[in-house]
Amino acid sequence: MTDPLRVLIVEDNEDHARLACEFLQVAGNFVTEIATDVAELHARLAASRYDVVTLDYNLPDGNGLAALQEINARGHSVAVIMVTGRGDERVAAQAIQRGALDYVVKTGDYLSMLPATVQKAARTQAIMAANQRSLEQIRYQALLLDNVHDAVVVWDLAGTITFWNRAAEHLFGWGADTWLGRPAVDCYRTLADLPPLERTGPVTTERHGRRRTGEELWVSSSLTPLHDAADQVIGYMDVSRDITARKQLEAQIQAGQAHLAQAARLAAIGELASGVAHQISNPLTTIIAETQLLLRALPASDPNREALEAIERGGWRAQEAVQRLLDFSRPASGTRADLSVNETIGHAVTLVGGLIEAVGVKLDMALASDLPPVHGNTRQLEDLWVNLLLMARDATDDDTAPERHIRLRSYRAADQWLRVDVNDDGRPIPAEQLATIFEPDFAGPVAGRGTGLELSICREIVRQHAGQITVDSTPDHGTTFSVLLPMR
């Protein structure tokens, strides 16, 4: 059995009031109370909860319309039935306008109709209250969606965007006014690739895109189909979270790991170089100094002078190579200065030129002589050229072609850029690898070049010099790594 309806009869005529109570109690599940004037009405409403108030129009301390207004003003959630005398229908109409749910005219049999009228008013009131709660719930949920940090975009089955929250505005840089009502496909073509929509459950992906400003953007996105009560898909909701910072950090960490691996190798080379330098410096001292002493002992016309001079030159060349190796393996300092790019190229060639020629590859150099200085770190740039040259060598070393070349060019490019091209005619890099060639690959060489780490290091060095590195590889023109550096 449901709870009884609580009814407050507001009626100054006590006989009428008692009769109304009796009619209701006989008719069904009602609990009734009586208030005889407006003051008592408000006192009771303030003290207890009622489902329905039957409000007589004529009361000793005021009229029913004013009392109705007051009930509304105080925010009571109660169904009001206005009770008027015969001929007061105009009052009844006004009462309905001001929020009464129904009215009853005091005619001979009005009491017999009262229970049904009260029940109907109570039901209407319950429906209205439920509606109100639903509306509030909807508003609340909309507010939640608007205030979550994740971007929420919803579109219907026609692909039309129907919802775009504030976080989406923030994340993508586009307002709801831009995209609401427009095709989701256009939107995602602009922002980021859309994952497949066929799935029934949520699909979580990490996607790459761009903000309105063109800035790089990474999102972790959860795409969920929306279902109606009959479990039919009615649209999709895409919830995206900004993970750009994390992605960039990951890239930096990867580059850092590559650097560490390279640094460890360099440290090993350094130790080796240090030992070699020491062991070799004494015999080189003997070779050079004794040759110099001999030369001074020989007359200027002696035919052996030429050979001795060649020995001395050879000694100095060996000395220079050892010093370069020592310098190269020394930990790089962070100091930057104006430097000659051609000079750093020269140092790199001193180090690895022999390795290139040893495998039968010809190194052609064309260095522009009028290049202005570049602000940078000598050691890092030497590393850059050494890496690029050794990778070019890797690509050419098992080629069976009779003539193999590495071409190294430095020249002034457009505007304030200095450009260095390292070209080889070895195995080209497959097109599908070109896009990711600068990403560190800990698994091994990329397209047979290096160890998989060098190119990410090259990119990092170039980045630290505010420059750009690009690659172009075709079977006809070979592979060219181009480095652009800003000139001073």
Next chain:
Amino acid sequence: MSTENKPIVLCVDDDPRTLEILSKVLDRLPVEPVLAQGTRQAADLAQRLQPRLIILDVTMPEVSGWQLLQTIRGSHPRANLRVLALSAKANSAERSLATNVARIDAFMGKPFDIAELARRVAALLELPPPGEWSNPGVPGPAGPE
């Protein structure tokens, strides 16, 4: 010129061939070269002979040349002891360490040009420049000074 009047130059290196070369170069100058192959011997000779100049290989494998220099300086009463360091590591960092931190008077890479060595020694001892060395057999070697 008698031995007593010539300034003593103590040469310290672990390589006997280098010592021999130093000796040959110094023989052309009005100095008295003394050769020390071991560090203990070097410390003894430094204390006993009070050399004006020490030519020292600071990259010997067994002992730090810098350590030896500290020992010699500690027992050397003469404030005008000159030091010329030889180093297999002739880069700028090493050079800066030698001249600024160890406060030696001259620094040369190893191998070295003998004419340059003779010129440096003469300058350090305020001797006239060694004229007969001014025409090197190979013009302008690319090596470090």
